[in-house]
Amino acid sequence: MEDVLNKQLDQLQKAIDGVMELKTKGQSTDEARTSVTLMFVALKHANREVKQKIKAGRDNLHLEKNKVDLSRLQLQNLLYEVSHLKKEIIRCQKFKSRDTQLELLTEEEYADKLSTPSDSKDELSSHKKHLHRLECELRLRKDLDKQYSTLLNSKQELLQDSLSQTQRYVSFAPALRTLMGATQPLHDALQLSLDVEWKLSAVVKYLPKPLYILFINLQSIQRICDDHTFTSEVVGYESEVQMQDLLNEKHHDSLQSLKVEDEKYGQPESPLEKALVPHPLHIRITIGNAGAYQLILQIRYFELLKCTAVWAQMNFASNNGGDTNFVHNILRHLYPNDLGIEIPIPGIQYELQNFNISADECLAHLKAKNFGKPYCWLQGMCAIPTVNSSMLYNHELNLNKNTQEIITRISRRWNTWLKLSQQIRGLTYKDVDLATLKENIYPAGLSCSLVQWTAITLEEFHAQNSDVFKISSDDNEITYSIYRAVIVRGAAKMECFIRIPSNYPREIPLWILNVHWNGCHTSQNNSAIKMMEFWTNSLQPKQLEDNERILYAQLYRTIYSFDIFLETEGSMQSTIEYNKEKPYISAFAKRNRARPYRYIKKGSVYAFKQ
Structure with a gap:
């Protein structure tokens, strides 16, 4: 095909040279140009044939490559299977039964302790004989384990008996001390130094x-x-x-x-x-x-x-x-x-x-x-x-x-800690009179009441969202006791989560407050609750006359803070649910988020102020 194309190109070159000569001589070139045009048609036809042959060659080449790749993949699979089989062969060669690591009985001990009829032994193969021997030894070991448990129980019974005898022997000590006390005048009279x-x-x-x-x-x-x-x-x-x-x-x-x-x-x-x-x-x-x-x-x-x-x-x-x-x-x-x-x-x-x-x-x-x-x-x-x-x-x-x-x-x-434990026990059984446990000298009564005090887990405490809990502190192997208190006044309820650290009284108990009244109010969504938590947690033992009642004082602060929250928050609503029962001085002198939790004595009148 290459020769045909070269031949046609040579003819086309000669025809073009002829047209150029006719044109230089001033003769007519129409016929020459027509023949040249026809030569281009033949050249185009040859070019198409060349492209078709090239495409056919490429297709054939692609088919051959696919065959080669397929055969190569099959060879690789075979190599992989060969290597896998080699590994499995090595693994089988290295395989050892677990019973080889066990300390089995000798042939003589096995024949004495686990004897079987000779007829059944002859019928079994060596492998089945070995399995039968392992089963027999397993039963023997279970029997020995039962015997060991029985001996261990008998040992415990003997220890208990020995302990009871020892306790009876120790019980003679009070009687001997009574005898020595009764004979003390005789010792003094005889000048005997038989003291302790x-x-x-x-x-x-x-x-x-x-x-x-x-x-x-x-x-x-x-x-x-x-x-x-x-x-x-x-x-x-x-x-x-x-x-x-x-x-x-x-x-x-x-x-x-x-x-x-x-x-x-x-x-x-x-x-x-x-x-x-x-x-x-x-x-x-x-x-x-x-x-x-x-x-x-x-x-x-x-x-x-x-x-x-x-x-x-x-x-x-x-x-x-x-x-x-x-x-x-x-x-x-x-x-x-x-x-x-x-x-x-x-x-x-x-x-x-x-x-x-x-x-x-x-x-x-x-x-x-x-x-x-x-x-x-x-x-x-x-x-x-x-x-x-x-x-x-x-x-x-x-x-x-x-x-x-x-x-x-x-x-x-x-x-x-003993006083703290007594406070926790009193709060748990609600054996506490808040009317006599005033933080200072405030004479007014409390409208809220404590209805529940129970212990909860640390995970339940961590589930509460509070800005107070975000304060970072060194752990130092400190453990915590967590309690939940419920305070109720009418339809309003407040949950208090109390965390008592193991290093008390260095660190005072921490209170987290959640108010359920017209929605759920926490320190995250209500600044008044945040202020209540601060007022309760800011109490220090040195501020009290008797620092052994820190929990009672914190509970007292929390209860009257809840009263103030309900009375001041309810006064801003259309329907007044809770009336103001406590005297206030400039309840909203500052921003509305501040509540008058502190109380002072003004003359002969006690009032709350910010």
Whole structure:
């Protein structure tokens, strides 16, 4: 086709040259031009044939490419299947049954304990025989587990019996004390020193050094105090200390034999329990008067940790139930940044590494065994040097003054929390007379009434929208007790959500208010509610004559603030639902969002003002 096109182009070139020659000679060129035009038609026809052939070639090329791509894809699929099959082959080669990791019985033990008829064995294949043996051993292990449960229950029954016998033995103590009290004149006449202090002196000498220093300081403070706010005593017996010393000596002598037995029979006790065994003697501090609620502090010493730990509990001497959730918060927030979440002994981490024990495991073990927490202030009372998380070294030298200050702080926080618990209990059962619980000297009565006070969860409190809650504060391991109070006056209702922090009284309870009257009013959509929340939460204990009634005072402020809100808000509506029952001075002297919540004495008249 290329030759045809070249030939036609040559002819066309010659015809055009001929036309040019005729034109230069001045002759007529019509016939020549007509022939040239016809040549263009032939050239166009040839050009079309060339395009058609090129298109046909491209189509054929595309078909061939598709065939090649299809064959290539099939080859790749085959390669993938080959690699997958290789992996499956390797996986099958590495497959191992789980029973290979089990410790099965020997052939002799299996024949004795799990014997089967020989006829049935011959009929089974090796695989089915193995499955039958596994099923038999599974039944055997279940039987052994039942036997173990039975023995464990019998052990618990023996422990309960031993505990009951121990309690009966301890019950002889009151009778013996009565006998000693009745024979005291005879002791005095015979000049016999059979008092309690003589017995204590024989036990005190077995105390470890930190507990001995603490007990001597407590005894000295107890003797100089006139109010007798606390008592201290040593709990334990001399025989327990002597027995522990003998066990420690035997442990050092037979350490290698114990290791062999542990490897053979398994370790019956974890190394953590062996290492963190407290001293047999510990100190018990009782804060509070007899016949009422008492706070009991159990202080133990751990030789491995080289520190002491304290555990708090409540004693119901009056046989009345109470809220014991706040007992541990009293010690946790006694001093700032001393939460008992670390072991404050210098270099204790390196010593614990020798026993493959971490500090977190030790703290978790102390908490699980009700041994308490190793606070820094407790180590200061026992003359133990400490280093806190900020790597600040501290060694208390004035032990008597420091111990007396700590006991005073604990007693003060204990009394404060006890009064707070009584307030919560009174509000829960609505056993409170608001007419006699005035914040100051305001004589007018209250129109609203408290109808409900219940405990709620922290999630329900977070669901409330309030600008007060947006204030950010450091957590510092602070927990919260949440309550919901309902105050009603007529058709109007106000929900109060109260959050009491665990570091009370450093941080006062927080109140969130929601008013349901002609819609739902919160601090987000009503500035008056925002002002009411501020007025309630701005109350400080120092503003009260008796700071033990902070909840009652806050409730009193909230109730009369709700009265003022209804009376001032209702006066601006067409139908007056609530009449003004309280005297106001310039109720709207400032912006309308401000309510006259403060009250003053003007002459002999008490009135509310902004």
